[in-house]
Structures are given as structure tokens and as C-alpha cells.
Amino acid sequence: MEFEALKNALISAAKDAGIEQYEIYYMESAESSATTFQHELKGISSARSGGICFRCIIDGKMGYASTELFETEEMAELVNRAATAATLLETQDEVFIWGGSPSYRSPKAPAAGTEMSQLTASALALAEAAYAADPRVCDGTEATAVADEITIRLLNSTGLDLANQVRINAAVIEAIVGNDEYKQVAFDLAPSLADSDLKALAEKTVHSACAMLGAECVETGKYNIVFSPKQARNILSTFSAVFSAKNAQQGLSLLAGKEGEVIAAPCVTIIDDPAHPNSAAHTHFDAEGVATSRKNVVENGVLKTLLHNLQTAAKAGVETTANASKGSYAAPVGISPYCFCIEAGDRTFDALLAEAGDGIYVTEMKGFHAGADPTTGDFSIECAGFRITDGKLGAPLKSFTVAGNFFSLLKEISAISDTVEVGFSGMFTCFGSPALLVPAMSVAGK
Secondary structure (H helix, E strand, C coil): CCHHHHHHHHHHHHHHCCCCEEEEEEEEEEEEEEEEECCEEEEEEEEEEEEEEEEEEECCEEEEEEECCCCHHHHHHHHHHHHHHHHHCCCCCCCCCCCCCCCCCCCCCCCCCCCHHHHHHHHHHHHHHHHHHCCCECCCCEEEEEEEEEEEEEEECCCCEEEEEEEEEEEEEEEEEECCCCEEEEEEEECCCCHHHHHHHHHHHHHHHHHCCCCECCCCEEEEEEECHHHHHHHHHHCHHHHEHHHHHCCCCCCCCCCCCECCCCCCCEEEECCCCCCCCCCCECCCCCECCCEEEEECCEECCCECCHHHHHHHCCCCCCCEECCCCCCCCEECCCEEEECCCCECHHHHHHHHCCEEEEEEEECHHHHECCCCCEEEEEEEEEEEECCEEEEEEEEEEEEEEHHHHHHHCCEEECCCEECCCECCEEEEECCEEEEEEEEECC
């Protein structure tokens, strides 16, 4: 059934039930991919899913209900389930149906759709580019081309009616290099299926893997650490939840009540931008229908704001930052960043290495799920990378652990490179960072 028919059925059912305040949230997603193994196509997949969430306010309580069944009769039942849920809630939190923002940015026009034939050709081209990049590339190397499409409609009883559609392409490569005695793996991705980008991705990933062949161990001690942009943004992603006002209000963030205070080095500015030019997925409204905008979350080391939705903003007595999010059509409203980035600094990468002098350049970190505590900020992560000797990259290093604390790390950053690298979007959230220099960090090696 077409969305317009479903919408009209929901509005009619809400009217029949005497519900005056309600919201309809519709999401549909489609994902297609093609994967190779060695030189051949391994498989293709295509899936489409979606559903509708109906929210309503009855006696000051918000009821939710959702469905994937797109039938007229189901719409009336959906309204009834949401109304029943509202009567069963015991929370005293204030709830809202947004009446609309004064203005909204024009939505970004979605990219053209990608056919399965193009995905197949791109995956095979990426694999061949990897094998051509170096004779040490081994069997087992895999390449994948992915195309995602997300459509969102949000409308409510105030007359608000918003729509957004995004299409995202991505290429993923896992390159294995080495010989019968020793192998090295590198993984990377790019938000493009252009031939030149596929070739660049393959060569970059293969080069990264080859560079780690023959890696040695490092002595335990204190080292000046330069985190690569990829690993710096992984750190930011791991601890991004501490910037959520919901977590702060629930006692799960040490940034609670720290607005206006210094929480990072003066060179650190962190932005959240729903229309960042390097983000594949833009949105001009959040999951509650509030107009989104770019904001400085941390500015020159000072925490300017936490990320809010309507409910947390009301509790804090501030305006929402329009960071309401829904992980799926059926999910409750939460809080997420958009393109969450540490801003570029004023050092070239070579100047950053020169400033480090002697230390370690960290290019791989694994085990954040087990080695990091997002609440306390503590982390102890297995790493790999390269020696920095006299300000230059040296021998590859393996199997050492970097330990620290996220909140302390923010304050100890001494220099930032001048180029931000943004990762792949997960829905409307992605992370970006330049390379970061942090002096005298604890490293456990041999």
C-alpha cells in the first residue's frame, strides 16, 4: 500500500479515537551488495524493510506503537495499541509533539540509484585493483560494493509534514598480503564507487598491509603518540555517548553539568554538522521534526553544549540541539550526533611527526568493545603502528597496548593535523578527525 493511503488511514483512525496530538513516523530502507572472494563473485544480496511508528499524547503521556504490516485495518489497530500504551505508562517526564521550526534547510538531492550490475562490476574492479597493487596480495582478499537507500516521512497533528531520502554507496576491501609463513591483513572503505576511488582505495589498503610486514615489538614505557585520523575518530566514536544529555541526566556521563567548563585542550574544537560536505547522509530535520543545524559542541576546549532532544532540553531548561534520533522506525526517540568531528588544526602531518620527535604512530586499534568504558572514559586497547624516530616514520610495530582515559586525553592533545578524515555513515551518524598528538602516553609492550 502507498504511504499516502496509510497516512490517511492513520489520521482517520486517530480522529475516530478522539486523539488530538499524534505523530506518524515512516521509514523504509533498501540495501544491496555484491561481494567477491579472490578474483570471483562470491555472492549478491538485496533486502528491503520498513515500517510505521505512531506516537500519541493522552493525558500527558506518550504512547508508542509500530508495525510492518501495511494494511488499512492494521492502521486502526496501530492507533489503538499506541493509545493503550499511553494509559499504562507511569513516567512523569514531559512529552512533546513538535509544532515545526521557523525554517528548514532544503534537503540534499539524493544520488542516483545503483543497479546490482554496477555493484557487481565495482566489487570485481576493486578486487582486481587490489591484486594489481602488489604481488604479495594473497588469496582470501575480499571486496564488497554496497548501495543503501533510506526514505523517511514524518508528519504530525500540528500540520508538520517532512520528508528525506538519502542514497549511500560504499566500497569495502579486506586485503591479505604476505607469504606462506606470515600474512598481514588491512581493512578500509570509501563512500564511493567511482573507478578512480576504487583504485585509490585498493592501493591504499594494500600499501597499509604491506607496510606492516615484518612488524616488531616495542618496549614498555611512556611514548609520544600520534593517532591516525582513522583511529582518532574511532576513539571519538567509542566515547561519543558522553556528549548525550540523556546519558548525563541518567548519571552515565562525567560531562553532566560541565557546560561552560574547560574539558579539552585549547586546540580542540568538536562540531556536529548534519550537512557536513564529507558526510554521505544529510538530514534537515531530526526524529522529532526539529530543524537541524551545525553546532560547536566543544569550542577551543570549552564544552558549549551537550546533545539534546526535546525531552532532555526541557529537563535542562535549554533549547533542543535537534539531535533526536531513531535507530529504526520502531525504536524510541533517543539522541545521536550527525557528522561529529574534531576540527582540523594547523599542523601538516609531517610537522605533527616532527613535533612528536620520538614516539609511536598508531594506525590500528582493536577491541574497543571490551577495552573501553564509555562511562568512566578509561581504555586499554591493543594497537599496531610505526615507530617515530627523529620526527620520521620508522619500522612497523605490533601487539602493544595503549592505555589512558578519554577525558584526560582530550586535555592532553598538544597538536592537531590540518586534514580531517570522515568515516562512513551509519544511518545519519558518522565521525571524523584529523591526526592527534598526545604526549607521554602509557604503552605496554615487551
